[in-house]
Amino acid sequence: MKIEGQYFQPLSSKSVPSSLLIEDGKVRVELNDGTSVGQLAIASVQGSTAIHFKCGSCFTSNNAIPKEVHQQLVGSVRWKIIWLEKFTATRAIALGLILVISVLAYKAAFSTASGVAVDFFPLSWETKIGENAYRTIRPIALSESNLSPNLRGKINQQAQDIAHLAGIEQQVQVYFHHSVFFDANALAFPGGLVVVTDRLVELLSHEEVLAVVAHELAHIELRHSLRQALEVVGVSAIALLIFGASESFSEEIVAVVVDGLLLANSREHEKEADLEAIRILKESGIDPVHLVTSLQKLAEYYCTDSDTSITSCEDPALSWLSTHPTPKERVAYLREEIGD
Amino acid sequence: MTNGTKAWCFCGIRRSNGLCRRFGDPHFRRGGSSYNDEIRLSGGDGLETSESDRAAQQASRQQAVNDYGYSFRAIEFTGTTKEYFGIWISNLVLTVVTLGIYSAWAKVRRIRFFRNHTIVADFALGYHATGMQLLIGRIIAVAIIVAYSIVSAVEPIAVIFITFAFLFLFSWLVNRSLRFNARMTSWRNIRFNWHGTYWKTFWFFGFLPVVVPLTAGILIPLAAKYYYKYYAKQHSFGTTRFDADPGIPSFYLAFLFAIISSALITVIVALVIGSAVFLIGQLLGIESQQYPGSGIDQPVAGAMNLWQLAAVTVVVFPIALFSMFRTMCRNILISSLILENAATFDSDLSPVRYLWIQATNFLAIVCSLGLLIPWASVREYRYLSQCTAYRFELSDAQFVDDEQARMSAFGEEFASFEGIEISI
Numbered sequence: 001m002k003i004e005g006q007y008f009q010p011l012s013s014k015s016v017p018s019s020l021l022i023e024d025g026k027v028r029v030e031l032n033d034g035t036s037v038g039q040l041a042i043a044s045v046q047g048s049t050a051i052h053f054k055c056g057s058c059f060t061s062n063n064a065i066p067k068e069v070h071q072q073l074v075g076s077v078r079w080k081i082i083w084l085e086k087f088t089a090t091r092a093i094a095l096g097l098i099l100v101i102s103v104l105a106y107k108a109a110f111s112t113a114s115g116v117a118v119d120f121f122p123l124s125w126e127t128k129i130g131e132n133a134y135r136t137i138r139p140i141a142l143s144e145s146n147l148s149p150n151l152r153g154k155i156n157q158q159a160q161d162i163a164h165l166a167g168i169e170q171q172v173q174v175y176f177h178h179s180v181f182f183d184a185n186a187l188a189f190p191g192g193l194v195v196v197t198d199r200l201v202e203l204l205s206h207e208e209v210l211a212v213v214a215h216e217l218a219h220i221e222l223r224h225s226l227r228q229a230l231e232v233v234g235v236s237a238i239a240l241l242i243f244g245a246s247e248s249f250s251e252e253i254v255a256v257v258v259d260g261l262l263l264a265n266s267r268e269h270e271k272e273a274d275l276e277a278i279r280i281l282k283e284s285g286i287d288p289v290h291l292v293t294s295l296q297k298l299a300e301y302y303c304t305d306s307d308t309s310i311t312s313c314e315d316p317a318l319s320w321l322s323t324h325p326t327p328k329e330r331v332a333y334l335r336e337e338i339g340d
Numbered sequence: 341m342t343n344g345t346k347a348w349c350f351c352g353i354r355r356s357n358g359l360c361r362r363f364g365d366p367h368f369r370r371g372g373s374s375y376n377d378e379i380r381l382s383g384g385d386g387l388e389t390s391e392s393d394r395a396a397q398q399a400s401r402q403q404a405v406n407d408y409g410y411s412f413r414a415i416e417f418t419g420t421t422k423e424y425f426g427i428w429i430s431n432l433v434l435t436v437v438t439l440g441i442y443s444a445w446a447k448v449r450r451i452r453f454f455r456n457h458t459i460v461a462d463f464a465l466g467y468h469a470t471g472m473q474l475l476i477g478r479i480i481a482v483a484i485i486v487a488y489s490i491v492s493a494v495e496p497i498a499v500i501f502i503t504f505a506f507l508f509l510f511s512w513l514v515n516r517s518l519r520f521n522a523r524m525t526s527w528r529n530i531r532f533n534w535h536g537t538y539w540k541t542f543w544f545f546g547f548l549p550v551v552v553p554l555t556a557g558i559l560i561p562l563a564a565k566y567y568y569k570y571y572a573k574q575h576s577f578g579t580t581r582f583d584a585d586p587g588i589p590s591f592y593l594a595f596l597f598a599i600i601s602s603a604l605i606t607v608i609v610a611l612v613i614g615s616a617v618f619l620i621g622q623l624l625g626i627e628s629q630q631y632p633g634s635g636i637d638q639p640v641a642g643a644m645n646l647w648q649l650a651a652v653t654v655v656v657f658p659i660a661l662f663s664m665f666r667t668m669c670r671n672i673l674i675s676s677l678i679l680e681n682a683a684t685f686d687s688d689l690s691p692v693r694y695l696w697i698q699a700t701n702f703l704a705i706v707c708s709l710g711l712l713i714p715w716a717s718v719r720e721y722r723y724l725s726q727c728t729a730y731r732f733e734l735s736d737a738q739f740v741d742d743e744q745a746r747m748s749a750f751g752e753e754f755a756s757f758e759g760i761e762i763s764i
């Protein structure tokens with residue numbers, strides 16, 4: 001097979017009329033002055049006319065390179081990819097379906113993989129991460145507690161007793177802070193650190209505060225923060241690799257999708273923590289119904305607050321944006337679990 | 341505006357040959373006989389040349405006129421959305437199925453599609469990076485980023501030292517990235533090159549971006565002029581260096597124009613969004629919420645409050661300003677760009693039209709959940725090509741290249757992951 005075109009010597013833009021010949025799988029270029037250039041190894045075939053060689057020379061065909069020659073030059077694997085790239089409606093739909101199935105499969109795989117990775121993650125590292133996170137948030141959103149030292153000491157001691165009775169490995173420590181940002185709330189940090197806000201203590205009874213602490217201890221025991229972090233890292237890393245960094249808008253779409261997936265994960269974790277908290281409370285001899293009543297009081301506090309712009313906490317249309325299941329859902333499955 | 345007269349057009353920007361660029365007009369003026377009469381005879385550096393040299397140059401230029409016409413020729417882009425969509429979706433699927441490993445080859449394929457369909461004087465550009473080069477660079481980059489994330493979570497104090505080290509590493513990465521991109525692009529078998537030095541790159545990418553904003557924007561056009569000049573002069577085509585010496589007043593005028601246009605665009609966008617919100621509110625019967633400190637005493641059904649309008653301004657104005665100023669800087673640079681005595685260039689991008697293309701592309705991608713990315717990419721690239729032109733001054737210009745050792749893609753890939761994109 002002979003192809004007419006122009007040959008460029010290595011490192012030069014000067015072209016010479018020539019012919020490309022392929023014989024027994026070997027490529028040779030014959031210049032019009034009669035000289036011949038052999039032993040040419042192909043670096044790449046670009047577009048439909050340009051063949052670049054590894055020595056730095058180049059051959060440009062006068063017309064599009066015939067298909068059979070193109071296939072010979074690029075090899076079978078590359079030729080299959082070129083076939084895949086040729087757009088047809090059927091092929092596009094098939095590829096789209098493969099994409100959707102793959103994404104769903106990866107989501108399932110990441111959940112399993114992060115569970116396995118959590119088991120191997122050292123507790124000491126997790127504690128350090130939790131302490132660092134607390135130190136970061138503290139100056140931003142937490143101020144000194146106004147609760148009496150006796151009350152703080154009592155709740156902290158009881159929390160440690162609850163953790164011990166429930167067989168929780170991590171060393172538990174409860175801190176109390178006044179927080180405008182978090183209002184009535186409790187936070188669990190990886191490794192055993194729990195923060196309870198003054199407003200929560202003022203709002204709930206003593207047993208209800210302990211029930212909320214038990215919920216946070218469940219997060220710590222189940223290592224939800226670490227699991228979530230590993231899933232974020234795993235999903236984000238794959239997403240980055242998939243979309244690359246040069247199509248930056250794709251990155252933004254992926255970030256939104258990842259956030260959406262993580263919100264769904266977060267709601268699952270909250271449910272797990274609620275159900276595990278029931279076990280922890282039972283082990284400690286505290287009636288788990290206090291968890292239900294604490295949720296009801298908090299729901300009433302947040303959802304009827306005149307300062308809030310959300311008119312209803314029970315709006316199912318917005319529930320997918322929430323990190324927690326709705327209070328109604330939580331009370332329902334808790335009552336079912338308690339048998340109330 | 342006629343050839344040779346120093347006239348000012350409405351946009352306030354005139355080219356050195358006296359011709360005015362009309363914004364929104366993507367068609368180049370055809371030189372015709374007036375250009376033939378004005379063929380420059382200097383050697384490009386203003387020095388005297390001998391009679392015989394002048395005669396040879398004149399003959400060569402006449403040959404260029406015969407071959408290419410004396411008018412500028414726009415760069416051709418022959419790619420289509422249909423062809424790119426096939427490449428895009430197969431890239432996506434193969435990348436997902438291979439857990440991201442194919443993404444390096446996908447990037448090569450994507451860039452090669454655009455380069456191979458970019459035609460200059462009947463020859464297409466080439467792109468020579470390989471998937472394996474990018475993959476190795478990418479793996480190293482990801483490993484460093486993951487290690488940094490773990491260290492910052494476990495030992496935050498180490499972050500300070502790492503960040504400090506990164507400030508100095510940054511210029512090295514930028515240089516490597518620019519050199520890699522240049523060396524991987526070719527035309528007529530000659531590769532481009534980048535000759536920037538570490539400290540000069542540090543000056544333009546590390547020092548000036550910190551200092552210039554402190555001048556309340558006064559030095560931005562001046563910094564832009566020297567940045568673009570550096571960017572141009574450090575590139576070469578083989579061993580032939582590019583040169584550019586754009587005038588400072590052009591950048592200041594461009595900056596002023598960008599500020600005024602961006603302010604107008606922001607007002608228009610705020611009015612459009614505000615009206616849309618109001619109409620939707622009316623249709624759905626939504627009552628507005630009173631937000632603390634909104635400054636509005638009487639709630640208006642569905643209307644945006646001052647805070648929301650301010651948010652629109654804060655988002656839209658800098659985006660519009662950056663886009664328009666950058667577009668005009670590109671025009672100024674390319675219009676003054678020369679490739680020694682061999683070629684001159686021109687750029688006639690309309691900043692408003694380009695901003696419109698970018699904005700509508702964004703909306704199209706969002707509304708189509710990403711399916712229109714191929715269409716948007718081709719559309720933008722086609723516009724950039726159409727508005728960029730070249731003119732060969734010598735018909736027999738022969739270029740030679742430097743021998744260069746095989747390059748690693750680490751700098752390019754790390755820069756990509758950190759969102760560092762250096763281009764005009």
